[in-house]
Amino acid sequence: MSRAADRLKVVVNHLDRPSSFVQASTSGQNVAYYQPQALRYSFDNDLLSTEQRISYEEDGFLLIKGLVSGEDIDRFRAAFERICRREVQVPGLVVMRDVSIAKSEFVPDQKAISKLQDFQEEPELFRYCSLPQILNYVECFTGPNIMAMHTMLINKPPDTGNKTSRHPMHQDLHYFPFRPADRIVCSWTAMEKVNRQNGCLVVLPGSHHGTLKEHDYPEWEGGVNKMYHGVRDHDPNHPRVHLEMEKGDTVFFHPLLIHGSGKNQTQGFRKAISCHYASADCYYIDVRGTTQENIGQEVKEIAARKYAVDDVTFEDTWAVRGRLVQGERTNL
Ligand SMILES: CCCC(=O)SCCNC(=O)CCNC(=O)[C@H](O)C(C)(C)COP(=O)(O)OP(=O)(O)OC[C@H]1O[C@@H](n2cnc3c(N)ncnc32)[C@H](O)[C@@H]1OP(=O)(O)O
Ligand SMILES: Nc1ncnc2c1ncn2[C@@H]1O[C@H](COP(=O)(O)OP(=O)(O)OP(=O)(O)O)[C@@H](O)[C@H]1O
Ligand SMILES: O=C(O)CCC(=O)C(=O)O
Ligand SMILES: [Fe+2]
Ligand SMILES: [Mg+2]
Numbered sequence: 001m002s003r004a005a006d007r008l009k010v011v012v013n014h015l016d017r018p019s020s021f022v023q024a025s026t027s028g029q030n031v032a033y034y035q036p037q038a039l040r041y042s043f044d045n046d047l048l049s050t051e052q053r054i055s056y057e058e059d060g061f062l063l064i065k066g067l068v069s070g071e072d073i074d075r076f077r078a079a080f081e082r083i084c085r086r087e088v089q090v091p092g093l094v095v096m097r098d099v100s101i102a103k104s105e106f107v108p109d110q111k112a113i114s115k116l117q118d119f120q121e122e123p124e125l126f127r128y129c130s131l132p133q134i135l136n137y138v139e140c141f142t143g144p145n146i147m148a149m150h151t152m153l154i155n156k157p158p159d160t161g162n163k164t165s166r167h168p169m170h171q172d173l174h175y176f177p178f179r180p181a182d183r184i185v186c187s188w189t190a191m192e193k194v195n196r197q198n199g200c201l202v203v204l205p206g207s208h209h210g211t212l213k214e215h216d217y218p219e220w221e222g223g224v225n226k227m228y229h230g231v232r233d234h235d236p237n238h239p240r241v242h243l244e245m246e247k248g249d250t251v252f253f254h255p256l257l258i259h260g261s262g263k264n265q266t267q268g269f270r271k272a273i274s275c276h277y278a279s280a281d282c283y284y285i286d287v288r289g290t291t292q293e294n295i296g297q298e299v300k301e302i303a304a305r306k307y308a309v310d311d312v313t314f315e316d317t318w319a320v321r322g323r324l325v326q327g328e329r330t331n332l
Contacts, residue, residue, distance in 0.1 A: 038057075039053055039054070039057055040057070040182060041053075041056055041057050041060075041141070041182055041208075041254065042056055042057070042140045042141055043139070043140055043141070043143060045139060045140055047136055047137065047139075047140055048062075048137075048140050053140075056141075056252070056254075058205070058206060059203075059205040059206060060203070060205060060206060060207060060208030060209075060253060060254040060256070060257035061203055061205070061243075061251055061252065061253035061254065061257055062137075062251065062252045062253075063243065063245070063249060063250070063251045063252075064137065064249070064250050064251075064252070065246070065248075065249050066246070066248050066249060067133055067134065067137075067189070067248060067249065067250040068128075068131065068133075068134070068189050068248040068250060069248060070247060070248060072127075072128070072131070072248075073189070073191050073192075073247055073248055073273075075124060075127075076124065076125055076127075076128060076153070076191065076273055077191060077271065078124075079122060079124035079125050080116065080125070080153055080155070080271075083095070083113075083116065083122070084113055088122070090119060090121050090122045091121045092118050092120065092121050092320075092321065093116060093117070093118055093119055093121070093122065094115075094116065094117040094118050094306075095113055095115075095116060096113070096114055096115040096116070096117065096225070096226070097112050097113060097114055098112075098114040098157050098160070098164055098165065098225065099164050099223045099224065099225045099226065100160045100162055100164040100222070100223060101157075101160070113155055114154070114155055114156065114157050114165075114225075115152060115153070115154050115155060116152065116153040116155075117150075117151065117152050118150075118151060118321055119151045119152075119153065120148065120151055120321060120323050125151070125153065125273070126148075126151065126323070128151075128189070128273050128275060129148040129151060129275040129277075129323070129325055130148075130325050134187050134189075134250065134275075135325060135326055137187070137250075137252055138185055138187060138252070138277045139326070141182075141183070141184075141185040141252065141254075141277075142183050142184070142185060142277055142278060142279040143183065143279050143281065144326065144327045145279055145280035145281055145324075145326065145327035145328050145329070145330055146277050146278075146279065146280065146324070146325050146326040146327060147277065147278050147279070147280045147282075147322045147323065147324055147325065147329065147332050148275050148276075148277055148322065148323045148324075148325045149176070149178075149184075149276050149277065149278050149318060149321065149322045149332070150175070150176075150275065150276040150321065151274070151275050151276075152273070152274050152275075153271070153272070153273045153274075154270075154271065154272045154273075154274070155269045155270070155271050156198070156199050156261065156264045156269065156270040156271075156272075157264060157269055158264050158265075158266060158267050158268070158269070159199075159263040159264050159265060161222075162221070162222025162223060163220065163222050163263050164220075164222050164223050164224065164225060165199060165263045165264045166199070166220075166260065166261065166262055166263045167199075167228060167260045167261040168218045168220075168224070168228055168229070168230025168231075168260050169202070169204070169230055169231050169234055169258050169259065169260040170215055170228075170229055170230050170231055170258070170259070170260060171207075171212060171213060171215070171231065171255060171256050171257065171258055171259075172184075172186060172255045172257075172276065173212050173255035173256050174212060174215045174229060174291070174292060174295055175292075175295055175299075176255060176276070176278075176318070177284055177285050177286075177287050177292065177296065177314050177315055177318060178278060178282045178283060178284050178285065178318065178332060179282060179283060179285055180282065181212075181254070181255050181256055182254070183278060183279035183281070183282055184254075184255045184276065184277065184278045184279075184282070185252050185253065185254065185255070185276070185277055186252065186253050186255065186274060186275070186276045186277075187250055187251075187252050187274060187275055187277065188201065188250065188251050188252075188253070188272055188273075188274040189248065189249070189250040189272060189273050189274065190245040190246065190247055190248065190249050190250075190271075190272055191247060191271035191272055191273055192247050192268075192270070192271055193245070193246055193247060194243075194244065194245050194270055194272065195242075195244045196242050196244065196262065197264075197265050197266050198264045198265070198266045198268060198270040199261045199262045199263055199264040199265070199270055200242055200243050200244055200245065200261060200262070200270075201242075201243045201245075201251065201259055201260075201261050202240055202241070202242050202243070202259060202260055202261060202262060203240070203241050203243060203253070203257055203258070203259040204234065204238045204239070204240060204241075204257070204258040204259070205239065205241055207234070207238065207256065207257055207258035208253075208254035208255075208256040208257040209256075210256065211256070212256060212291060212292075213231045213232060213233075213234070213258075213291070214231070214232040214291045215229035215230060215231055215232065215291065215294070215295065216229055216230070216232055216294065217229060217230070218230040227295070227298060227299075229294075229295060230260070231258055234258055238258075242262075255276070277325070278322075278332060279332075280324065280327060280328060280329050280330045280331055280332050281330050281331055281332075282331060282332050283331055283332075284315045284318070284319075284332070287314060296314040299314055299317055300312055300313070300314055300317070303316075303317045318332075319332065
């Protein structure tokens with residue numbers, strides 16, 4: 001064994017808790033990295049307790065109660081309502097209506113919107129992605145160079161009876177042509193109480209240990225929303241956990257975690273705000289010939305229409321939306 005490796009062993013042995021990332025230094029110079037197999041999903045940076053790191057490792061998600069203030073949530077809600085009332089025009093914003101009402105003519109506007117995507121040009125909503133208390137957690141998973149890659153405000157409508165308000169079980173990595181998966185994390189914040197009644201998140205703990213599965217439109221009789229692909233087959237006996245949350249509670253989860261949400265059986269619009277972060281050191285992959293080819297093709301077609309151009313790559317659609325929120329934009 002080399003002397004550097006010997007030194008590392010000593011450093012590691014002296015730690016009083018497990019560490020996934022030990023940087024050994026000899027007269028200020030980095031000599032090596034050591035990442036024991038035991039904890040590969042998070043970095044040790046004094047914020048997460050060992051219990052929290054192990055729980056993310058085992059389950060693929062970590063729920064932090066009360067992370068975002070009620071005041072901030074109210075401001076996000078107000079910004080959402082301004083968009084619904086069409087008081088502001090936001091470049092790049094995607095406004096999605098539930099498939100069950102998308103083709104009907106008489107819908108009151110505020111209630112017609114089921115999801116906003118790509119709000120990176122709306123300063124008030126994008127403030128969510130830069131909240132210091134969120135970034136502190138995100139850094140545990142991505143490291144210090146952080147890109148906000150994908151933003152959403154989900155306004156899950158009361159189910160119209162055909163169950164289209166459900167979000168099929170899926171892995172978010174299906175949508176992302178960048179890697180490595182372990183350096184990507186979603187933060188999802190409840191904007192009000194969410195429970196099984198109004199369609200909270202449902203997760204399969206530990207499913208992030210698997211690989212990316214094949215996704216496609218589920219065969220639902222009542223219809224499925226555009227791009228709501230679901231995992232083709234997942235073990236129906238895998239334990240499911242319904243994540244019931246209070247306003248401001250935030251869950252961080254791994255992009256391979258299988259999750260979805262049930263129908264909204266209340267009359268209210270269940271609201272959540274979320275951002276997918278990735279290390280700026282991640283790299284793009286070519287999805288041709290992989291299970292992601294189908295979504296890549298769909299995204300390119302929509303983007304070509306949206307930007308009225310004929311040649312957009314899947315990678316381009318991500319590179320133009322990504323925004324640096326901490327550190328340096330090294331690669332993505
Ligand atoms: C980690 C990430 C996980 C995810 O992101 S999962 C969700 C992914 N979803 C998305 O990326 C959002 C996709 N949605 C969109 O891009 C837009 O909402 C969409 C579907 C293109 C509609 O754009 P609009 O500008 O509203 O266009 P439009 O009103 O003229 O409609 C165009 C055609 O699309 C249809 N449509 C609208 N909303 C839909 C829906 N929810 N599901 C299915 N089809 C829908 C609409 O009926 C219309 O069809 P047609 O051309 O009249 O036959
Ligand atoms: N019949 C189904 N086929 C495929 N996926 C389903 C089906 N029912 C529910 N799901 C998915 O499972 C996840 C959670 O479902 P859950 O059972 O919590 O919701 P629900 O069936 O709408 O409501 P509930 O069972 O609470 O009455 C969601 O991702 C949902 O889309
Ligand atoms: O808020 C929800 O219902 C889940 C949304 C989700 O998982 C997604 O859009 O990727
Ligand atoms: Fe998702
Ligand atoms: Mg059910």
